[in-house]
Structures are given as C-alpha cells and as structure tokens.
Amino acid sequence: MPALTTYDAVIVGGGHNGLVAAAYLAGAGRSVLVLERRRATGGAAVSARPFAGVDARLSRYSYLVSLLPDKIVGDLGLRFSVRRRSVSSYTPHGDGGLLVGKGRTRASLAGLTGGDAEYVAWEQFYGTTARVAERVFPTLTEPLPTRAELRERVDDEGAWRMLFEEPIGAAVERRFAHDLVRGVVLTDALIGTFADAHDPSLLQNRCFLYHVIGGGTGSWDVPVGGMGALTDALASAARAAGAEIRTRHEAVRVETGAAGAEVTYRTGDREDTVGARHVLVNASPRELAALVGDAPPPPAEGAQFKVNMVLSRLPRLRDASVDPRDAFAGTLHVAEGYEALGAAYREASAGRLPSAPPSEIYCHTLTDPSILGPEEATAGLQTLTLFGLHTPARLFARDNEAARERLLAATLAQLDERLAEPLADCLARDAEGRPCVEAKTPLDLERELGLPGGHIFHRDLSFPWADRSDGPGGPDAVPGRWGVETAHPRVLLCGAGAVRGGGVSGVPGHNAAMAVLGR
Known part of the structure; x- marks a missing residue:
C-alpha cells in the first residue's frame, strides 16, 4: 500500500478556533490540513442571508466580539475590525427605563431610584471588574496559571471573593438595591448558562467572568461586516500561510500512537486516511471522545433562544424620552429584572417554558450598516438580534417545533409590552411575503x-486556571500547560470546550497552536 500523506497538524473542524490554529501553525512553517464537514468554514461564527430576496448578511449564530485578543488579530495580520456601540444598554421600566451610556447613566439611575446611591454602587462594582479584567484577560493567551498564581495576579481579596469564591448573586444583592439594576448586572452571568444567581457550583460566576474581562475592558463590540468577516479573514490568513482547507470533508475517526496519529475522513461515499503528527479537534469534547473512541463526557445542555429579524424600520418605544436608535444600538433588556430572572429560572427548572421569557436584543446595523445591500440600506432596513435566556434544551425534547413557536410568540409579546406599536408592524417581508423572522432553539x-x-x-465554562477538574477529560484529566491537552498526547482540543474556551475568542486555537509549537 502507498504511504500515507502525513501533515504536521490535521485540524478537525474549520470554525474560527480551528482557523486561528491553522494560521499560526502554517505561519510557523508547519504543514497543515483543515477538515470541515460543512460546505464552508466558520462554524458558528458565520454570516448568512436567511431571508429570500433580502440582502442582509446577518451574524446568524454568534453576534458580538469581546474575547478576541488584539494579539491574535495582529499576529495573523487580519483585515478585521470592530466598532464600539454608542450605548451599552437600555432596560425599559414602565413608561421609562434605564439607559447606560452616552453620558446618561447617572441621570438615568437617579431617575429610576430617586438618588445617587445606585450610581455610586454601579461605579464601584464595575471599577472592580475593570481592574480584574486588566489583570486576567492577558493570561488567556499565556500558559495556564495555577489558582494561587491567578489570585496573586488579581491582587484584590474583595474582588477575588466576589468573583471566584461566593455566588455572584450575593455581591449583586449586597451592592445594589433596585430590582431592575440587579437584573441588568446579573444578565452577564446567564448568557448561554442555565443557573441561579446563588448556584453553589459558581457556574454563573464563570459565565460572568468571561463576560466582563473581554479585551481587558469588558466591552462587547460589533464586528464590522458581520461575524463572517472574521472567519473569512481567518480562512484567508490560513491559506496565505500555506494551510490546506478542505470543506465537505468530515473526520470520522482518529487513531493515535506514540509517533503520531491517523485521521480518517469521509467525503461523499468515499473514505480516506491521512497521517498527522498532531491532531487538533475544533469540536466539542463529546465529538472528541467519539473520534478517539473514549467514553463520552457528561451530557451538555444549552439554554438559549436565538432569533434573527430584519425590520423595515425601528419600532417606537413606550418610553418617549429615549430615541429607538439609542435603545436598540446597545443591549435592550426585556423581562430581565432580578426577580423576573429568578422566576424564569424556576419555571424552566420545573419543566415549563418561562411565562415571561427574558431576552436581550441589539441592532447591528445601527453601528455597522455595511451588512445591508444598497437597496436595503437606502430603504432604511434594520436588523434585530434577540438572545433568550433560561430556555434549556430539555424543554424542547418532546416537540421542538411547537415549543419553538410558543416561545417565539411569548418572547415577542414581552417585547411588545415595552413598545408603543406592535413589532409585527415593523417587520420586513421576504420575497415570498413572509415576515423576516427566524428562531433557533438549543436543539436547532x-x-x-x-x-x-x-x-x-x-x-460548562471553567475558571481560567490549571485545576484538575477543569480539564476536557473531566475530574481525572490534567489540563496541561495550555488547557488544550487531552489524555492522548498527540491530540489537542482547540474548540470552545477547552479551558479558557467559549465565545468568539480564538483563544483555544491560539493555545493549541502554542502547545504544538512547544512554547
């Protein structure tokens, strides 16, 4: 039989982390093959035109950028940029609301609470998280620190206790008095995470940490050109460096040995095998286990509801003091008061869709209209992206389609309660005359x-230190120097399930490449 073609690295999965790893490794002179089962690279970080006849290139699954280090953009020479949103958030409250940003935070909090105490608490709280962000974020692209080393780096015992040792709900309740303010703060602990504010596992703290440290500032920015602009730039960088990318090629098996590995992939009805000195798996720990023949890890469960929309115009708000262009430019919180979030969690835990589904919404095109075609931009079309909380996958197991429709109706009804006109009156129509709305459950x-x-x-997210329980193999695994190592010396996990994974960051891809290069 002819000798196998062998690469220095075979990367399973062409999502953004796999492309980051490919660009670094090929740029260092290594031979690299990327195998992607779908027809295009990008994974969840893609742009698409989901509505027939409407030229709006939506960031379909992942929306905003915070955790992508400037180091990766600079190292790889990416032609990619982000824009800061003009407003951080707006939260309707009766006929008024809380606007954070544009120099209106203090007055808005005072109008809500009748004094300055909540503003002072706000400034102190986010001053603390900003200092932690400055110290923790740079460690994400360094070898894993120990818990003690990270604690020393944070160098603030009060902040350490608040973020790493006690449930974040304790800090929220201790520092803030108003239900709406408490809810706005807590939402960062719940994005894609099904947990209570006082969960003793601190799952909500881990989520909160990753949402407030991005870029060393915690800012969540808009990718110019849509999320697909990032992965297109990464694919171009990887190819320019010499990486070979094959789409519609699905890896089905990885066999490892002392000197290397063999990766078998399927394309159409044909199977082929290549050799690899290292295999980087840009997929979930579950998929990694299936590829190498290990026992599967504990089941994972998503808990988010995603809705993409195109509007003919922005709707008017019940709160006439706020311009809709400000309200929708940042994150618009719906049904996310502190008690409302707790109620939604309890309902979902009991097996019911939340009666008042919490969600947050933003309009990409107010910050970056380049994702619209010329006709759509001239007509004033806008996009809306909605992210729903506390909707775990188990709620859709019996009838995904029916549950999706019920949840969509209830979610949009909650938004309508905050508007001065029905959202349905503002939806654009596709080429078939259908409203431009698509919804995705965890099962979708x-x-x-x-x-x-x-x-x-x-x-579930892990704290960013070298704790045995945080390894991709579970409590008995050692995360290794970079948090990407597995029980198989020649196989690395470079997807979101790696230690310091999650979100659109490129960090696991960078760290897996560094592990291969021996730095």
Missing part, C-alpha cells in the same frame, strides 16, 4: 452546528 443549534445539547460553549 445541535442539529445545524453539532453543538452538544445546543450548548454554545460546548460544555
């Missing part, structure tokens, strides 16, 4: 993207 995301249980982080 599992089917379309291979996310286990629809979990957008592939598994």
Whole structure:
C-alpha cells in the first residue's frame, strides 16, 4: 500500500478556533490540513442571508466580539475590525427605563431610584471588574496559571471573593438595591448558562467572568461586516500561510500512537486516511471522545433562544424620552429584572417554558450598516438580534417545533409590552411575503452546528486556571500547560470546550497552536 500523506497538524473542524490554529501553525512553517464537514468554514461564527430576496448578511449564530485578543488579530495580520456601540444598554421600566451610556447613566439611575446611591454602587462594582479584567484577560493567551498564581495576579481579596469564591448573586444583592439594576448586572452571568444567581457550583460566576474581562475592558463590540468577516479573514490568513482547507470533508475517526496519529475522513461515499503528527479537534469534547473512541463526557445542555429579524424600520418605544436608535444600538433588556430572572429560572427548572421569557436584543446595523445591500440600506432596513435566556434544551425534547413557536410568540409579546406599536408592524417581508423572522432553539443549534445539547460553549465554562477538574477529560484529566491537552498526547482540543474556551475568542486555537509549537 502507498504511504500515507502525513501533515504536521490535521485540524478537525474549520470554525474560527480551528482557523486561528491553522494560521499560526502554517505561519510557523508547519504543514497543515483543515477538515470541515460543512460546505464552508466558520462554524458558528458565520454570516448568512436567511431571508429570500433580502440582502442582509446577518451574524446568524454568534453576534458580538469581546474575547478576541488584539494579539491574535495582529499576529495573523487580519483585515478585521470592530466598532464600539454608542450605548451599552437600555432596560425599559414602565413608561421609562434605564439607559447606560452616552453620558446618561447617572441621570438615568437617579431617575429610576430617586438618588445617587445606585450610581455610586454601579461605579464601584464595575471599577472592580475593570481592574480584574486588566489583570486576567492577558493570561488567556499565556500558559495556564495555577489558582494561587491567578489570585496573586488579581491582587484584590474583595474582588477575588466576589468573583471566584461566593455566588455572584450575593455581591449583586449586597451592592445594589433596585430590582431592575440587579437584573441588568446579573444578565452577564446567564448568557448561554442555565443557573441561579446563588448556584453553589459558581457556574454563573464563570459565565460572568468571561463576560466582563473581554479585551481587558469588558466591552462587547460589533464586528464590522458581520461575524463572517472574521472567519473569512481567518480562512484567508490560513491559506496565505500555506494551510490546506478542505470543506465537505468530515473526520470520522482518529487513531493515535506514540509517533503520531491517523485521521480518517469521509467525503461523499468515499473514505480516506491521512497521517498527522498532531491532531487538533475544533469540536466539542463529546465529538472528541467519539473520534478517539473514549467514553463520552457528561451530557451538555444549552439554554438559549436565538432569533434573527430584519425590520423595515425601528419600532417606537413606550418610553418617549429615549430615541429607538439609542435603545436598540446597545443591549435592550426585556423581562430581565432580578426577580423576573429568578422566576424564569424556576419555571424552566420545573419543566415549563418561562411565562415571561427574558431576552436581550441589539441592532447591528445601527453601528455597522455595511451588512445591508444598497437597496436595503437606502430603504432604511434594520436588523434585530434577540438572545433568550433560561430556555434549556430539555424543554424542547418532546416537540421542538411547537415549543419553538410558543416561545417565539411569548418572547415577542414581552417585547411588545415595552413598545408603543406592535413589532409585527415593523417587520420586513421576504420575497415570498413572509415576515423576516427566524428562531433557533438549543436543539436547532445541535442539529445545524453539532453543538452538544445546543450548548454554545460546548460544555460548562471553567475558571481560567490549571485545576484538575477543569480539564476536557473531566475530574481525572490534567489540563496541561495550555488547557488544550487531552489524555492522548498527540491530540489537542482547540474548540470552545477547552479551558479558557467559549465565545468568539480564538483563544483555544491560539493555545493549541502554542502547545504544538512547544512554547
């Protein structure tokens, strides 16, 4: 038999982390093959035109950028940029609301609470998280620190206790008095994470940490050109460096040995095998286990509801003091008061869709209209992206389609309560005359993207230190120097399920490449 073609690295999965790893490794002179089962690279970080006849290139699954280090953009010479949103958030409250940003935070909080105490608490709280962000974020692209080393780096015992040792709900309740303010703060602990504010596992703290440290500032920015602009730039960088990318090629098996590995892939009805000195798996820990023949990890479960829309115009708000262009430019919180979030969690835990589904919404085109075609831009079309919370995959197991429709109706009804006109009157229509709305449950995301249980982080997030329990193999695994190592010396996990994974960051891809290069 002819000798196998062998690469220095075979990367399973062409999502953004796999492309980051490919670009780094090929740029270092290594031979690299990327195998992607879908017809295009990008994974969940893609743009698409989901509505027939409407030229709006939506960031379909992942929306905003915070965790992508400037280091990766600079190292790889990416032609990619982000824009800061003009407003951080707006939260309707009766006929008024809370606007954070544009120099109006203090007055808005005072109008809500009748004094300055909540503003002072706000400034102190986010001053603390900003200092932690400055110290923790740079460690994400360094070898894993120990818990003690990270604690020393944070160098603030009060902040350490608040974020790493006690449930975040304790800090929220201790520092803030108003229900709406408490809810706005807590939402960062619940994005894609099904947990209570006082969960003793601190799952909500891990989620909160990753949402406030991005870029060393915690800012969540808009990708210019849509999320697909990032993965297109990464694919171009990888190819320019010499990486070979094959789409419609699905890896089905990885066999390892002391000197290397063999990767078998399927394209059409044909199977082929290549050799690899290292295999980097840009997929979930569940998929990694299936490829190498290990026992599967504990089940993962996503808990988010995603809705993409195109509007003919922005709707008017009940709160006439706020311009809709400000309200929708940042994150618009719906049904996300502190008690409302707790009620939604309890209902979902009991097996029921939340009666008042919490969600947050933003309009990409107010910050970056380049994703619209010329006719759509001239007509004033706008996009809306909605992310729903506390909707675990189990709620859709019996009848995904029916549950999706019920949840969509209830979610949009909650938004309508905050508007001065029905959202339906503002929806654009596609070429067939249908409203431009698409909704995705966790089970839809599992089917379309291979996310286990629809979990957008592939598994529960981990704290960013070298704790044995945080390894991709579970409590008995050692995360290794970079947090990407597995029980198989020649196989690395470079997807969101790696330690310091989750979100659109490229960090696991960078760290897996560094592990291969021996730095």
